[in-house]
Amino acid sequence: MAQLEPLLTMESVGKEFFGNRVLSDVTFSLGRGEILGLVGENGAGKSTLMNILFGMPVISGTGGFEGKIFFDGREARFSSPFDAIDAGIGMVHQEFSLLPGFTVTENILLNRESTKYNLLVEVFGDRLRTLDRKDMRRRAEAAVSAVGFSIDPDTLASEMPVGHKQFTEIAREIDRSHTKLLVLDEPTAVLAESEAEMLVQSLRGLSKKGISIIFISHRLQEIIDLCDKIVVLRDGSIVKETRPAETDIFQIANLMVGRNVESAAERRRSMASTDVALDVDKLWVDMPGETVRDATFSVQKGEIFGIGGLAGQGKLGIANGIMGLFAAGGSVSVKGRKMRLNDPAASLASDMAFVSEDRRGVGLLLDESIDWNIAFTAMQVHDKFVKKLLGGLVKWRDDAAMQAAAEEYIKILDIKCTSHRQRAVELSGGNQQKVCLAKAFVVSPEILFVSEPTRGIDVGAKRLVLDTLKRVNEELGTTIIITSSELEELRSLCDRIAIVDSGRISGIRPATDPAPEFGLLMMGGELPETGSDIDAKGGDA
C-alpha cells in the first residue's frame, strides 16, 4: 500500500454538548487502502466522531467541533452529509436504510438512477426523464461484484436475508464512483458467522482496490482479523492506537472498559435465598431497536440482578416485555405461577413494578403533580388512596393519604420541589427519576424492574438513587432487576449480572468477576454459555 500521504487525518478533534465534553483531543490518521478498527464502549464517542466526520446537522447545530480534519489533502469541514458524500465518504449504518419494496438494483441506485431523455423533459424538467433499466442493471451488477458477492439484481429487499441487505448497502456506497472512504458502523452485528466472514473477505478486497475503511464493531475478533490499525476510544479520548499484531482481544477489552479499580460488590448475600422469584424461559420481545430473541434466566428472591450489554442488543427489551409494554412471547413465571404476557395490568397485579428508562414517556404523567404521579399506579392497580362509599359502589380519591405519601417520599428521596403539588414536568431529570422510583415503591412490589436508573441525572442524585435501591432491597427484601448500560454501576450494586448480546443472554456472571470478563461477553467474544449459573434455578420449575 502506497503511503504517500494519509487519506484522512484528524488533528485534536474535540466536541462539547452543552458543557458536557464527549470528545477531546482525538488525533489519528488513515492511509489509502487502510482499514481502521474503531472500538469503544457505548458513549465512548465513536458515533460523535463519525457524526463530525460526516458533517451531521447535530454537530453544527450544537456549536460545531474543535480541531481539524483533513480529507484527501484538503481541510474538510462538511456542513451536511451530502457534502461528505460528494467528497467521497460513504457510510453504512447499523440499521438498514433499504426500501423493502425496491429491488437490489433500485436500492443500490436510489436517487442516482440512470435516465433517458424524452420530449416532456422540455416542459416539466429533468425529473420526468425515464429510467434506463438496462443501464441501471449493469451498474448494479458491477457494484455487487465489486463488493464480492452474488445476488439476483431483481430480488426485493424485503425478501433478502439480513446478510445480503448489508452487502447491498455496501454496494450502494461503492456505486458512487469516487468513494474513497467507507465507514461501517457495526456492520456485522446482525450477521450470522458465515455472513460476517464473507463480509470481512469483501472488505479486504475493497481495501486492495485502494478504498480506505473505518470499521466500527464490538466483535473484537473481527477487528483483529481485519484491520491494519486499531484505535480504542474511552470516555471521549484515544487510550490506545495499536496494530493487531501487537495486541489481543483481552487487552483491547481491558482498554475499553478501563478503570481497573475493583469496585465490584462487596455485598453479602444474606438476603438472597434459594426461592426463585422470577423465572423467564425463551422470552422474545418485539421492541423496536431493542429486540429480544431468546432470553432464559431466573432470579432468586431478594436478589439484585443486573442486565447489561451494549445499546441496541436487547437488554432494555427484557423488562419492557415482561411488564407488557411491547409484544412478547415465551413464558414468564412469578413465584412459580405462570404470568399472562402482553397485559400490563396482569404484570402489575403479580406484585411487579417497573421504573421505565423512558421517564418522560412511560414513567410520568408530565402535566400532573408529584402526588398524583406517585399515587397513580397504586390507585389503579392496588386500590390504594381510595375511599369507598356505599360499600365500594362509589370510589373517592383520598387526597389526604396521597399528600401524606407524597410528602413522605419527598423527604426520604430528597426530591427537590416547591411542594407536592408541583407538576412533574417542572422537575429536573434526577428529581423526575426519584418520583418514578417513589411511584414504584408505593405499590410495595416484590419484584422491581429498574431500567437505566441513572441515565441523564447528576452525580449526587445518582448516588442517592442507587443507595435507595440498595436499601429497599436490604430492608424490605424486594427483588430488584436493574438494567443499565453502565457496567460499573451494575457491578457495584448487583449480585449477578446477565449480559445481553444480539437479543440473547450471552452469559450470567457473579458481579465480583473481573470487568474485562463482562467486556468480552458484550463484545461477542464468547459463545453463549449454558453453564452452572443459568441452571442455578434447578428443578423447582
Next chain:
Amino acid sequence: MSGPCTSKRFKTSDNIKHFLISNSVPIIFIGLSALAIPVSGFSAAYLIQEMLTRLARNSFLVLSLLIPIMAGMGLNFGMVLGAMAGQIGMILVTDWAVVGIPGLVLAAIISMPIAAVLGFVCGNVLNRAKGREMVTSYILGFFINGIYQFVVLYAIGIRGMIRIPFTGIDLKIPVTNPQLVLSRGYGIRNAINLTGLRHALDNAVQFDIPVGGASPFTINVPASTYLLIAAFCLFIVWFRRTKLGQDMRAIGQDMAAADSAGIAVERTRVIAIMTSTVLAAFGQIIFLQNIGTMNTYNSHDQTGMFSIAALLIGGATVSKASIANVFIGVSLFHLMFVVSPMAGKELIGQAQLGEYFRVFVSYGIIAVALVLHAWKRYQERERARRDLRGEA
C-alpha cells in the same frame, strides 16, 4: 433436503391464506353481487350498458387517486378540491355558452390553475401532517368547501354581494345567464343544466352494438371517453418509469431513507398532490358532461366518497393501488349501485331500502376497508415476528 421441502409446503398454504386476506374486499363484493344480480332480475345487456356508462363516467376520477398512493400519502380525500375547481370551470363555460368539445377544453383550462393552487395548498398542509394525510385532507376538503360555497353563493353573479367600502366597486365574478344565477342577482342555482356540454365528449366518437334476442337492445360505447381514459392509464404506466415516479415510490416506502438519499421529499409530495388535484378536476369535468346536470353544492362531495369507495372495493389499500384495482373497483361498486335498489325492491318491496343500502354500502366499505387494512398490517407483523427467534 427435507427442511426446505417442508418449509415450501408450509409456504404454499401460507401464501393461499395471504392471498385471501389481501383480496378479501373484492372477494366479498363479488359474492354480494353474485347474490344480488339474480334477485334484481336485470338483463345482462342492461347491466353491461350500465357498467360501460359508469366506467366511462368515473374511471378518470378514480385514476387520479393513484399518484398520491404511490407517494405514500394514502387516499387523497383532497380530490374534492379538484372537483370543485372543475365545477367552477363548468359554471363559467356554461355561462359563456361555449359548447361541445371546445367548451370542455376551456373548462379544463380554467379549472387547471385553480386546482393547481388548491393542490399546492393541500400538499403543503399535508407536509405538516405526515402520517395523518387522510384525515387531514378530509377535513381540509370541508374547509375549502366553505370557501367554494362562499364563492359560488356570494361572489358569482350579475351583481356581487360584497362591495368594497367607499369605492362602489362590486367584488364579483360576472355570470349573467339567468338560468344559472339565483333570482336575487348573485349566487349560483343548485341545479344547473349543462345543455351544451352534455355528452360532448362521450358522443365525439361512439358506436352502438345491437343485441338481438327476445328484447332487442343496443349497447352504446362512448369510445372517445375510453380513449382518453386509456391515454391516462398509459400516462400512469409511463409516469411510474420516470425519475419522478421512482422518487415517489421511494418516498412512499420510507420517507427517512428517501430523504437520506437526497430526494426532495416535501417538494415531491406537493407535486404528487397537485397532480392528483388537477387530474381530479379533469375527472369531474368528464363526470359532469356524462351526467348532463350539475348539483352546484353537492356533486363534489359525492365524488370524493364514491371514488375512494370504488378504489377500495377494487382491492386497493391506502398504501398500494394499481390500474386494475380502479377498473375492478368501479365495476363492482357501480354494479352494487345499480343492482341493490332493484334487489331491495324485489326482496322487501321497497326500492327505498336499496337506496339506503347504496349510501350505507359506500360509507361502510370505506370503514371496512380501512379496518381490514389495519388488520392486514397486524397479520403481517405477526408473520414477521415468527422469524424473531431465528432458526431456534
